[in-house]
Amino acid sequence: MNATENLDQKDLKEIQVKQNIYDENDRQAKQTADQLHHRNIYAFNVMGAPGAGKTSSLIQIIQRWPDRAIYVIEGDIESDIDTRTLQSLKIPTYQINTNGACHLDAPTISASLVKMIIPDGSLLFIENIGNLVCPAEFNIGEHQKMLVCSVSEGSDKPYKYPLIFERADCILLNKWDLRPYVDFDYNFFTKGIRALNPKSPIFPVSSKTGEGFDAVVQWLSQRIQK
Amino acid sequence: MNATENLDQKDLKEIQVKQNIYDENDRQAKQTADQLHHRNIYAFNVMGAPGAGKTSSLIQIIQRWPDRAIYVIEGDIESDIDTRTLQSLKIPTYQINTNGACHLDAPTISASLVKMIIPDGSLLFIENIGNLVCPAEFNIGEHQKMLVCSVSEGSDKPYKYPLIFERADCILLNKWDLRPYVDFDYNFFTKGIRALNPKSPIFPVSSKTGEGFDAVVQWLSQRIQK
Secondary structure (H helix, E strand, O other): OOHHHHHHHHHHHHHHHHHHHHHHHHHHHHHHHHHHHHHEEEEEEEEEEOOOHHHHHHHHHOOOOOOEEEEEEEEEOOOOHHHHHHHHOOEEEEEEEOOOOOOHHHHHHHHHHHOOOOOOOOOEEEEEOOOOOOHHHHHOOEEEEEEEEEHHOOHHHHHHHHHHHHOOEEEEEEOOHHEEEEEEEEHHHHHHHHHHOOOOOEEEOOOOOOOOOHHHHHHHHHHHHH | OOOHHHHHHHHHHHHHHHHHHHHHHHHHHHHHHHHHHHOOOOOEEEEEOOOOOOHHHHHHHHHHHOOOOOOEEEEOOOOOOHHHHHHHOOOOEEEEEEEEEEEEHHHHHHHOOOOOOOOOOOOEEEEOOEEEEEEEEOOOOEEEEEEEEEEEHOOOHHHEEEEHHOOOOEHHHHHHHHHHHOOOOHHHHHHHHHHOOOOEEEOOOOOOOOOOOOOHHHHHHHHHHO
């Protein structure tokens, strides 16, 4: 067997292993979705780049919903900084550390949910690893994917990371308070999203000032009731 | 064979395939490094989160080095926005699209370099995919890893994404001009880096105003001459 044949065999093996991973992920995501549905738990997969303001956005959302049982799962490669922040605000939060892995997957969520006490009827926000690439590829059994972007990341992100914008059910455009200080072309940003995703709402928000989050919570409430 | 045994076999297969990928990557990275050394080309692997300002930092650096032959390879999942920006500034730039892959790897760079006309003695900046996780795991034959962060991402990033901070040879802390408008704890940031990486310099810079880049270019010049 020459080098080329050898490489082809290895490539095929890689592709097969990747496909097995996706298939197994989808199978377990479906199981988790069924369990959550059965328990009347509504789950969000919260995604975004490092430092987009996922945790601070969750705080703004959760504090506007005082009458709901809301739980958070924090996904991080390492550390529990965000979990401690949320717990200090009396928001019940569980930590998952992926120890290097760049996204949460369905097997991890499925195995973790068994150990977590989350009452039936709760809302559940699962904050994914800060990454605009890999988290978009893996369903984790969620009802909705929420994408948190920020104006300081620039308006070209939908063009560079199309999959996550295509799959998002709602998009928060955070750090709206920084808009006077950065070059952000809102029309270019929304045009890029609409080419991929005609329907998902885009909410300009500031997790620093709270601006825009009333509209987010109103929209989410309506979606959950459906 | 029961389900558990089955899973173990699959896990082992996954681990073996991953190890093969890392081994093959290291082998090709070593080959590329040898070739670049032989051709007196000094290469940087430029990494950072989406929207950290990698391209705009490269522009600031390259424009301060008018007497050097400098080439750029732009890595993107999709699009050629940054390549067009650099080419409009007469900076010779080649595009690599990974079509979904979340990082550049050594086989991709090795195969691409063959097709690119880069004179011996050049500087070469290879801009990786915007991602603080996966690019850190793959050497691509570079001499140095340059990490571009920004104050708008927050000061907790070294704690959440330790590998990339550990492996960086120099760290640019971009968007320094936004510091009055964001909560950024410089001491917490540097303390997190120093726990992982005692030596690499940290340069506060603004790719918008150009502040701080003279010091970056001075340091890089000294390193290249060594």
